[in-house]
Amino acid sequence: MLAKGQTVIQYMEQLAPKHLAEEWDKVGLQLGSLNKEITGVLVALDVNDEVVEEAIGLGCNLIIAHHAIIFRPLQSIQTDTPMGKMYEKLIKNEIAVYISHTNLDIADGGMNDWMAEVLGIENGIPFQDVHHERLSKLVVYVPKTHHQQVLDAILNAGAGHIGNYSHCSFNTEGYGTFLPGEGTEPHTGKPGKLERAEEVRIETVVPQGVRSKVVQAMIKAHPYEEVAYDLYALDLKGRSLGLGRIGRLKEPVTLGQFIETVKSGLEVDNVRVVGDLDQPIRKAAVMGGSGSKYYSQAVFRGADVLVTGDIDYHTAQDAKLAGIALIDPGHNAEKIMKARVQQWMSSKLAAHKYETGVYASQVNTEIFKFI
Structure with missing residues (x-):
């Protein structure tokens, strides 16, 4: 099974979230479409004609690069110029180009x-501090029977980090009430009858970068048809991230x-x-x-x-x-990212049983020669 383009980029943004990029930077999808199955991913520092030919030869229809192919606004694309020819070749071969630049520089593990x-x-x-991670407080109500299951899912997804401490949460027992409406399929109780259930209120801190992941994990682990939860923005600053x-x-x-x-x-x-x-x-x-x-x-x-x-x-x-x-x-020393991103992406795709291949570009894009 091949991974969809959005799936591949979702994994990439787990490594290098887009919101970490500096305001002036041009990151994300720069050319092509992600609405397709990805036959192969080529990881490159720069995109030039040799890299495009390499992608074609490997059967890759997605290039993940560090340096943008479109940084300044384009006034035109003339296909009789070197850059225009490269854009044309990418489009004709349906190769998408996605850029991860300062967000990859700033990211933990980047x-x-x-x-x-x-x-x-x-x-x-x-x-050089650039970004303070925003924090939210997650509160969710869980039946006692599924308390540990939901708590583990939330914390394992990345919630509950305070300084050098992990798995931080506060848990309070109480009673929840609900009246299932017509057409519902409640975990406990019956439609039209007021239910009173023993529940646990879970509270924990969620960093911005993993908020979606934590909420998805919580909903998947929760037994209720409709999950009662709240997310509150906090004035507290999370980790300091920077260059x-x-x-x-x-x-x-x-x-x-x-x-x-x-x-x-x-x-x-x-x-x-x-x-x-x-x-x-x-x-x-x-x-x-x-x-x-x-x-x-x-x-x-x-x-x-x-x-x-x-x-x-x-x-x-x-x-x-x-x-x-x-x-x-030299600037080209950043080529270290090719093998590291390739390893990251390969492990992510393999863990989810995807057969999409990931390759580190072998093209040397160093522009300077030392004589």
């Missing part, structure tokens, strides 16, 4: 966590030694460096893409080095004066 992991940054946290990651290394190394870790972990042959190769590195920061403008935040958080792409000359000078080392592995 781009910046992957980069921090391969660099040996432990317990990395964002150093980049900063944390300590397992043990101090020199900048020169850390450069080799960067090259190996991000699979790059060359890096640009600002700093003394013998200086000690204890606390490191990383930001995928172009993050040099955030060097001052990394300094404020105590980083000895910032790893990011597209560092310009004057920012490098300012960073050196501020006492922080810089390592630029």
Whole structure:
């Protein structure tokens, strides 16, 4: 059984929810339709003509990419231009293109966590806050006989997290009343007769990112035909989510030694460096893409080095004066996302018995050559 397009994207948005994207960003479906069965998914950093040909060769009709193919408003699509030809080829081969960019950067378990992991940054946290997760209070009334079943479903779907504590809830026993109307099929009682049932009121906190998932799990586990529940918006802030990651290394190394870790972990042959190769590195920061403008935040958080792409000359000078080392592995270092998203999506589809194949693009989209 092949997965539908909306199903594939639903899984992708569990990893990288769209609401995490920065306001200026262009994420989501950019070309084509998701209203179809997906024969294959190709995960790419960028979409160019070689990547499109790769998708065609693999029989993929969906590309999930990190960088947008349409970022600035189009005035026209001329099919005798290189970009126009690529759009035409995608449309003729019915290949949809979906973009997951800053939402993947910001997400827990996303781009910046992957980069921090391969660099040996432990317990990395964002150093540029962007988004505070909204919280809701879920209240649902459950018959005592199904209390544990519904509670487990809610908590296992992601509700009940407060700080470093999970499975937090409050449960109060009481009595519920209801009068089933004509044509109903109540779990207990009969139509037209007032029913009084022993119930438990469950209260728990639900983060915005899993709200739909929690409600669906609750309704599926609940025995009642009509589930009585409330969702209240809270003024409390949830987790702070943001760009980049900063944390300590397992043990101090020199900048020169850390450069080799960067090259190996991000699979790059060359890096640009600002700093003394013998200086000690204890606390490191990383930001995928172009993050040099955030060097001052990394300094404020105590980083000895910032790893990011597209560092310009004057920012490098300012960073050196501020006492922080810089390592630029290039923007293309974000290619680490291809294998990670492929693994994520493959496991999700396999768990639900879908036969849609998922492939990590083998095309090298690095635009620069080092001579």
